[in-house]
Amino acid sequence: MLLDAVKLSPNSASRQKVLGETAHKNGDLGVAQAAFERTIKISEFSSNKNPTAYVALAKVLSESDAPDEALKVLTRTKGVFKDSTDVAIQxxxxxxxxxxxxxxxxxxxxxxxxxxxxxxxQPGKLSQDAAIEVAQAMLALGRKDQAFGLMRDLVKNHHEDTRLSNKVEELFEQAQMGTEGRSLIAESREEVIQINNQGVMLAKQGQFAEGARLLRTALQNLPGSEVVMMNLCGLLIGQMRAEGKSDALMTEVLELLERVRELNPMNDKVRQYMSALYPSGGRSPG
Structure with a gap:
């Protein structure tokens, strides 16, 4: 069915990329190579080039016993995306x-x-794809503790992202560590849920300072956690409603909302919280 869809839209970079990923997962390296090469060619002069296709092509070439070609693709990748630290890491x-x-x-x-x-x-700024690539390389080199630590932080920072959890689980399955990987994912998600729940409970009890201190500490350890940031924003807004506005807390909330907007421009709660900060439609920064 996927091949039929690609035949109908042979110049669709996204469909070629999905075909490549599916073929790679199924061990069909020839189809995967052709699909990733087509993906790259289609988007060669586009502003929407996807580094994932370049990296995936290099991996396929390496698995096809063409290491020199794989290294050439990686050199090209670093040149095409020379301004991206994230791609350099991958x-x-x-x-x-x-x-x-x-x-x-x-x-x-x-x-x-x-x-x-x-x-x-890049603390807190690494993409999911880059983190998984690094963890995979660490596992191959026998650096299990480092790989587990990296994946633990990744899952905690995105504990509500089921798709990511599935990717991490797949990584550990490929490394013959499926049971350990599933435990890591479950424990990491539960830890963040407990912290968030505790922060919300403290806020409901009017213990805003204690709740804020808890979530600020959590955010220091999980600088990319959108959920922790938004919960801290909600708590601080609640504190200002109860105790009166504070320039320091306003600044903190605005900075947190900007961080969330950078991570996820589609987060609807950013707009809702901005409305809570400026309920009369007063001018907000930015």
Whole structure:
């Protein structure tokens, strides 16, 4: 059915990409390679180039015993997306895996070190795809604790994202660590749920300072958690309704809302909370 859809729309980059991903998952490397190459060609001069297709093509070539071609694609990827640290991290992680497969352990370690260095410069800003690529490379290198730590943080930062949890579970299944992976996902999600519930409960009891302190601490550990940010915003708005407006709290809420807007421009609660801050339709910043 997917092939039929692609035949009907052969110049659809998104459909070619899905075909490539499906074929890759099913072990059909020839179809996967052709689909990813077509994806890249279709969007070559578009502003909507997808780095995932480039990285996936490199992985397929490596699995097809064409490491030199895989490395060429990764070099090209870094050039095309030269302004993206996120893509550089993904490329370095896959480079590490390619070098390891060819027995060049020193180069593999060097590429992984580069990925980790770039990773440290992006706290809370790493994309899901990049985090999963790095974790996969870490597992291949036997760095289980680091991979688990990275995936634990990723799931906690996006604990309501079922699609992501499925991707993480698939990663661990491929590494023959399915049971451990499922436990990690369940425990990580439950931990964040408990923190959020505790913060909400404290706010309902009027213990705003305690609730805010709890959620601020959680946010320090989970800087990419949209849910924690929004819950903290709601708590602080509730505190101002109960105790009166505060310039410091207003500034904090506005900064949090801006962070959420950067992470997810489609978050409807941002607009709702802005309306709560400026109920009379007064001018808001930005």
């Amino acid at each position: 490329a370095a992680a896959v480079e590490s895996a390619v070098y390891r497969k060819t027995g060049q352990q020193d180069l593999s370690d060097a590429a992984m070190a580069q990925a980790e260095q770039l990773l440290a410069s």
